[in-house]
Amino acid sequence: MENLPYNASESDTDAQPHAAGPQQGAPHAADPHGGERATPSRPVLLGLVAVIALYGVAAVCGYPQAGRDAIVAAAADDHSKTSDHAEHHDDEAADTGDHPKEDAEHGEEDAQTAGHAAPAHADEAAHDVDHDIDHHGHAKLPAPPIWTVIPFLALLGAIAAFPLIPSIEHWWEHNSSRFMVAAGLGLLTLLYYALLHPHPVDVHFPAHAVSQPAEGGISWGVAGTILSNAILGEYVPFIMLLFALYCVAGGVRIEGDLAATPRTNATFITIGGLLASFIGTTGAAMLLIRPLLETNRQRRHVVHTVVFFIFVVCNCGGCLLPIGDPPLFLGYLQGVDFFWTLSLWKEWAVANVILIAIYLAWDTVMAYPRERSSDVAIDEARTRPLQIRGLWPNAPLLLAVIAAVALLDPSKAIPGTDWHPWVFLREAVLAAIVSLSLALGSEKIRHDNKFTYGAILEVAALFVGIFVCMQPALAILDERGASLGITSPIAFFWTTGLLSSVLDNAPTYLVFFKTAQTLPGGPEMMAGVEVSRLAAVSLGAVFLGAMTYIGNGPNFMVKAIAEKAGVRMPSFFGYLAYSGGVLMPVFLLVAYLFL
Numbered sequence: 001m002e003n004l005p006y007n008a009s010e011s012d013t014d015a016q017p018h019a020a021g022p023q024q025g026a027p028h029a030a031d032p033h034g035g036e037r038a039t040p041s042r043p044v045l046l047g048l049v050a051v052i053a054l055y056g057v058a059a060v061c062g063y064p065q066a067g068r069d070a071i072v073a074a075a076a077d078d079h080s081k082t083s084d085h086a087e088h089h090d091d092e093a094a095d096t097g098d099h100p101k102e103d104a105e106h107g108e109e110d111a112q113t114a115g116h117a118a119p120a121h122a123d124e125a126a127h128d129v130d131h132d133i134d135h136h137g138h139a140k141l142p143a144p145p146i147w148t149v150i151p152f153l154a155l156l157g158a159i160a161a162f163p164l165i166p167s168i169e170h171w172w173e174h175n176s177s178r179f180m181v182a183a184g185l186g187l188l189t190l191l192y193y194a195l196l197h198p199h200p201v202d203v204h205f206p207a208h209a210v211s212q213p214a215e216g217g218i219s220w221g222v223a224g225t226i227l228s229n230a231i232l233g234e235y236v237p238f239i240m241l242l243f244a245l246y247c248v249a250g251g252v253r254i255e256g257d258l259a260a261t262p263r264t265n266a267t268f269i270t271i272g273g274l275l276a277s278f279i280g281t282t283g284a285a286m287l288l289i290r291p292l293l294e295t296n297r298q299r300r301h302v303v304h305t306v307v308f309f310i311f312v313v314c315n316c317g318g319c320l321l322p323i324g325d326p327p328l329f330l331g332y333l334q335g336v337d338f339f340w341t342l343s344l345w346k347e348w349a350v351a352n353v354i355l356i357a358i359y360l361a362w363d364t365v366m367a368y369p370r371e372r373s374s375d376v377a378i379d380e381a382r383t384r385p386l387q388i389r390g391l392w393p394n395a396p397l398l399l400a401v402i403a404a405v406a407l408l409d410p411s412k413a414i415p416g417t418d419w420h421p422w423v424f425l426r427e428a429v430l431a432a433i434v435s436l437s438l439a440l441g442s443e444k445i446r447h448d449n450k451f452t453y454g455a456i457l458e459v460a461a462l463f464v465g466i467f468v469c470m471q472p473a474l475a476i477l478d479e480r481g482a483s484l485g486i487t488s489p490i491a492f493f494w495t496t497g498l499l500s501s502v503l504d505n506a507p508t509y510l511v512f513f514k515t516a517q518t519l520p521g522g523p524e525m526m527a528g529v530e531v532s533r534l535a536a537v538s539l540g541a542v543f544l545g546a547m548t549y550i551g552n553g554p555n556f557m558v559k560a561i562a563e564k565a566g567v568r569m570p571s572f573f574g575y576l577a578y579s580g581g582v583l584m585p586v587f588l589l590v591a592y593l594f595l
Helices: 042-061 063-094 124-131 146-164 166-172 175-195 220-249 262-295 303-312 326-333 340-370 373-381 391-407 425-440 443-448 454-469 471-484 489-502 505-517 531-544 553-564 572-594
Strands: 201-203 209-211 253-257 384-389
Touching: 042 063, 042 425, 146 166, 146 175, 146 454, 146 471, 166 175, 175 220, 175 454, 175 471, 201 220, 209 220, 220 262, 220 326, 220 391, 220 425, 220 454, 220 471, 253 262, 253 443, 262 303, 262 340, 262 391, 262 553, 303 340, 303 553, 303 572, 326 505, 326 531, 340 531, 340 572, 391 425, 454 471, 454 505, 454 553, 471 505, 489 505, 489 531, 489 572, 505 531, 531 572
Parallel strands: none
Antiparallel strands: 201 209, 253 384
């Protein structure tokens, strides 16, 4: 699989980057990454300035402030309802049946006598409403039928299968094609809610309310609520964070050519694993994959290095902060504290240390000794020290991204103040940060990086449909999640993880996060989820997203970059052989030790 000829022809997909090196005068001789062309930043910059200006106009009209006020008022109301409901059930639990009891809220009108194990209810419907409440104290609304998840499953199936079907794969490579499929399936979901859904639905954005269906005709309000929940409440914050990390990291370039020893490669992977939680798995992968490939230009056995890079940098390294991996950011949007994920540091350390140790042993014992001595000599002779360009202004701007995400949540007051940020102020600040990166950063560095917006546009095109299509699934799980039998942390870890490996880990995380919210609480809670279950869902989504190329967005991105650099990456099932043999024993150990 990895034994590649030194002087393969250009048509040979096994050819390594050094086969068309600078000395041969290839069209992009100084760059081993193929014929990508950097995308001009000026149109994007102008678009961002327009978005920021529109937000300013909205602020003058008071719209972001009104949204913030609605969120704060709803949070206070939720707290009051939850407290009242808890006190009511505490009182009910304290009643042992030794004394008469009346419960007007449940419709009970007859005094209970001693010896009854539970109160009788004259009004069964009122009892059902009282006990069918979510963790915020809201009455649960009827979910749509199970068949409404078909568009969601169809979209996830397309993401998994279309790249593997020869007659479709080239058509699927275009972001316009991806958007057509995603938007079309999303439209089917909206049509169901407009035409067929007879029940009210929850409004999530900007604050909780209930949207009633039309008495006759098309329920535009219900469909609009679903669209608002998906796009304004979830998609816009999600895609703006990824966009900010992607663009700012794309303005930093690490260049040079170190000796491609096992220790050097392990150091690259280790640094990437450390950075992934703080600049995102996408940002860390974009920053380090090209210098790693440049360093390994003269080596023939490179596939395992890229695979372990995907394991650690694109996945397992990103579980310490919400900006590290998309699933955790969705949890943050659902109320998980920004720094709660730091409590997963032991699991993070064990998994990544073991993976890096396995890589170091693999490369030292199995791969590096198989390199030809002439290749090693050329590699050592052509070394150049690493140089980092573009730290100004992008390093401070990456810190600004972290600060914006941590502090500008409308549901939380800024520490030390009573002021809650306006709705979408965080996203406007992220747009401003990207604008500064594009305006003040070096266009030459982005050109040298062959920076394009293709990867982030792919994520944007697909997820606009995913967030809409998964609304019925979330509603069904919210209603029936407690009956699925998934209650223990171990069950949540493996169920979330295994589905994350064959689907995309961000929506999978959200589905099981919502499921965990429907279960009884424990001594420690976070965002309505018992913390051991929340840890299991978080680790399952982040770690097992590494099991396949389709488990996490950066996996495919790194695969594509490596293939353009001449590395013959394994097929879908070839990669699965790597992950099954390496990752599964590590994850079994993590589950045994911590869950």
